[in-house]
Amino acid sequence: xxxxxxxxxxxxxxxxxxxxxxxxxxxxxxxxxxxxxxxxxxxxxxxxxxxxxxxxxxxxxxxxxxxxxxxxxxxxxxxxxxxxxxxxxxxxxxxxxxxxxxxxxxxxxxxxxxxx
Amino acid sequence: xxxxxxxxxxxxxxxxxxxxxxxxxxxxxxxxxxxxxxxxxxxxxxxxxxxxxxxxxxxxxxxxxxxxxxxxxxxxxxxxxxxxxxxxxxxxxxxxxxxxxxxxxxxxxxxxxxxxxxxxxxxxxxxxxxxxxxxxxxxxxxxxxxxxxxxxxxxxxxxxxxxxxxxxxxxxxxxxxxxxxxxxxxxxxxxxxxxxxxxxxxxxxxxxxxxxxxxxxxxxxxxxxxxxxxxxxxxx
Numbered sequence: 454x455x456x457x458x459x460x461x462x463x464x465x466x467x468x469x470x471x472x473x474x475x476x477x478x479x480x481x482x483x484x485x486x487x488x489x490x491x492x493x494x495x496x497x498x499x500x501x502x503x504x505x506x507x508x509x510x511x512x513x514x515x516x517x518x519x520x521x522x523x524x525x526x527x528x529x530x531x532x533x534x535x536x537x538x539x540x541x542x543x544x545x546x547x548x549x550x551x552x553x554x555x556x557x558x559x560x561x562x563x564x565x566x567x568x569x
Numbered sequence: 570x571x572x573x574x575x576x577x578x579x580x581x582x583x584x585x586x587x588x589x590x591x592x593x594x595x596x597x598x599x600x601x602x603x604x605x606x607x608x609x610x611x612x613x614x615x616x617x618x619x620x621x622x623x624x625x626x627x628x629x630x631x632x633x634x635x636x637x638x639x640x641x642x643x644x645x646x647x648x649x650x651x652x653x654x655x656x657x658x659x660x661x662x663x664x665x666x667x668x669x670x671x672x673x674x675x676x677x678x679x680x681x682x683x684x685x686x687x688x689x690x691x692x693x694x695x696x697x698x699x700x701x702x703x704x705x706x707x708x709x710x711x712x713x714x715x716x717x718x719x720x721x722x723x724x725x726x727x728x729x730x731x732x733x734x735x736x737x738x739x740x741x742x743x744x745x746x747x748x749x750x751x752x753x754x755x756x757x758x759x760x761x762x763x764x765x766x767x768x769x770x771x772x773x774x775x776x777x778x779x780x781x782x783x784x785x786x787x788x789x790x791x792x793x794x795x796x797x798x799x800x801x802x803x804x805x
Contacts, residue, residue: 492681549686
């Protein structure tokens with residue numbers, strides 16, 4: 454699981470919030486279906502995010518965790534689904550911002566990615 | 570589920586129909602590097618009414634139902650998206666929550682482009698904006714026609730018009746008839762013209778009796794287009 458789920462520090466979350474405003478989901482949303490490449494990296498802030506395997510709930514994502522970044526960068530399928538439950542807040546880490554940070558090798562996002 | 574086979578935008582079969590059709594290969598390559606492609610199965614949801622947008626979806630292949638749930642819980646199908654179409658652009662650029670839900674009707678390949686990148690791409694390549702405006706204009710025209718049809722036509726005329734529209738988008742000519750290359754349930758047909766599925770069933774039977782439609786299993790064929798136009802009460 455280590456490649457998939459990464460616990461972020463309060464400081465890292467604060468930095469990411471400055472780069473990307475949090476999004477509030479008022480309805481359930483399957484961000485990633487099992488074996489899909491994530492469209493974005495996800496940082497879970499509040500509410501509930503479920504991890505699914507064969508349509509069954511595998512686990513709940515701990516608050517302050519990041520998921521999908523490794524598979525987004527490497528364009529590989531995530532071995533589980535991610536469902537954002539209603540009334541949840543998350544941060545979406547965009548591929549273009551990640552590629553830009555990796556290319557520039559500088560900035561707050563790069564510092565976080567490179568420390569993982 | 571199978572592993573995603575990533576298709577480069579340079580080789581995308583729907584490139585000529587999409588919003589990046591005017592771009593040179595160097596710009597297309599940049600888009601290709603920043604997009605994420607996935608295969609969605611029937612019943613999967615791409616985005617959900619009431620949730621916030623965070624990017625744009627380009628349909629590579631397959632069919633997607635765009636529908637809206639009313640206060641009464643009833644579903645209205647706004648349109649069917651297919652290869653070359655763009656989804657989520659209206660909410661993304663108006664900075665509003667999605668006002669509809671996108672549900673997969675058959676296995677579909679969809680590319681996602683994040684908000685930051687699409688804004689940057691539009692600034693660098695205004696041709697993308699022109700293509701988006703063209704798509705929005707066509708969608709607005711279709712929405713205006715649908716509104717007029719709902720208020721001015723009876724159900725029989727609306728159903729005939731819907732079959733003509735489906736023929737135009739998904740019709741495949743086969744000898745003396747046209748096969749509709751899209752499978753919609755009676756409920757879905759009803760949700761597209763604002764009526765009950767029982768009414769749709771009744772009028773489909775009438776169209777079959779009149780020799781306008783034929784059906785083999787779930788596949789519908791249009792046999793007599795002229796009569797369908799007459800039934801739809803429209804002038805082409």
